[in-house]
Amino acid sequence: MYRSSSLTRRTPLGRWGLAAGVLALSAVALTGCGLQPSTSYVPALGPGSITPLDGAEGVELTVTSKSFTEQLLLGKIAVLAGTAAGFDVTDLSNLPGSQPTRELLLSGQADVLWEYTGTAWLTYLGQEESISDQDEMWQAVHDLDIDNGLTWGTPAPMNNTFAMAVRSEAVVELGGITTMSELAALPVEDRTFCVEAEFNSRPDGMNPMLARYGLERGAADGVPDSNIGIYDTGAIYSATDDGACNFGEVFTTDGRLDALDLIVLVDDLAFFPAYNVAPVFFTETIEAHPGLEEIFAEISPKLTDEVLRGLNRQVDVDGDEPADVAYAWMIEEGFITDPTS
Known part of the structure; x- marks a missing residue:
């Protein structure tokens, strides 16, 4: 997970210049690693507990994520959720570094990102005093990011600190x-x-x-x-x-x-800051489609430390593809179905 000692806050780049720069950076990184773009593989799915939202048909929804295992998994979960909800999803997951994903969201070039409360508080929002209480940390970043045009959705129990x-x-x-x-x-x-x-x-x-x-x-x-x-x-x-x-x-x-x-070991004196993950939305997107936030609110409670350790292990230890692991988990939880079965 990205951990930065920098506490400076950056200003978003121009809308189109940012998108072009991030996409170029992503393309270079993927080409250099010999990987396919993250858009190249999304398994076919059927509706489960997530069904198409009214007004979603034909609407573009862009998902972004960082490039480490857990973020790739969460990015694919978001892609699958958005697809099941009826949106035309663009997958911009697997971007190198935290700042490019943040800038895409701030500019409105991305609509949703799973982000960590501690990363936002310490790195993006420039706060120097960490907060170990998970609810307090979420509320703090939620309240500050509203002014940035971002809305923090329901946090998950998982705390990747x-x-x-x-x-x-x-x-x-x-x-x-x-x-x-x-x-x-x-x-x-x-x-x-x-x-x-x-x-x-x-x-x-x-x-x-x-x-x-x-x-x-x-x-x-x-x-x-x-x-x-x-x-x-x-x-x-x-x-x-x-x-x-x-x-x-x-x-x-x-x-x-x-x-x-x-x-x-149990951090019984609560030294480490909270790093709960939560979906963060470009506010205009959920104002237009409030049902999207409700869908992610159903997913978040299922994302515990134990669940993410198991999913991460399937990728990092067993060598499975993040998209396949996310797909299987979404089916297991009943959010989507496999149309071929």
Whole structure:
């Protein structure tokens, strides 16, 4: 998931210049990776609990998303939902970076994006104080983004925030640890961490996290610098599982948590900001088609941490296509049907 230390707010580009620039950037990125455009594959579907909305026929609806696994899945879910609702859907998912998707939505070149509350609050809206309460965070970004012409829909339970995880085999060895408050009771030599470079230095990262839990970075009786290893994001999961450290910095909906049987410690002092996902709409779109917001409000409650870990795992571990995984889940939940069965 995109995590930026930048707290600056950017101004939207011109309507047509932005669209051309983003599409060109997307085309280059896709070509360079040898992938097909995201518009090339959308499975055929039939109506389920989502049925065509009055006035949707012939109306264009553009969906966008970022380019990492979870966003690809959510983007395809949005594409399938919009198609089932009767819109002519343009799929602009799989864009590299958070800012291009945000700019498309702000300009009205996209109509809907699944976005994270913490990303909007800290990165787009320029707020420096994080909010750990999930309802409070959603309300805060909702209220600020209204003035930007964006409307935040019903948030999902899934909260893809930072966390510290421990390999399951080490839990007993470490005294049955389940919460982050228990880190302070461990011997110094057991307080070992694998983190990415950004988290190690960001103002809401490693040092303030340790301080919140009563541990001083660099202190002999706290967490010595030699106890902290810096890794690429993906390597943290395997390093933690292999025992290179006892505690690895992870994201709470990553499919590798289940695949490697890593146990997430409870953030019992509520240090990490909320990163719940919610559909964000170009306000003019849902003013014209209010039923669209209601459809996404039916989908959101089904998107839990456990569900997203399972879906992400199917892509990242099992190698399945995001569109196929999203399609199967939408059918399983009864939102759509398979017209060939």
